[in-house]
Amino acid sequence: MKVLLSRAGIEWPADLGAAMVLGEYLSYRVGAYLLLNVVEDPAWLAWAFC
Template sequence: MNAVLSRAGLAWPPTWGEALMLGEYLSYRVGAYLLLNVVEDPAWLAWAFC
C-alpha cells in the first residue's frame, strides 16, 4: 500500500484520524473519476440501460 500512496505523492498517515481523512479524499477522487469518465461516456450509458 505504501508503494501505491508514494506513487500518488501521498505518505502513509501516522494516525487513524488522518487515515480516515485520506480514505475520504481518495474516495472522492475515485468518485469524480467515475463521474467524469463513465457517466459522461454515451457508450457506458447505453450499456447500462440496454
C-alpha cells in the same frame, strides 16, 4: 497500498484520524473520476443499462 500511495506522492497516514481524512479524499477523487469519465460517456451508459 503503501507503494501506490508513494507513487502518487501521498504519505502513509500516521494515525486513524489521518487515515480517515485520506480515505475520504481518495473516495472523492474516485467518485469524481467515475462521474466525469464513466457517467458522461454514452457508451458506458449504454453498456450499463442494456
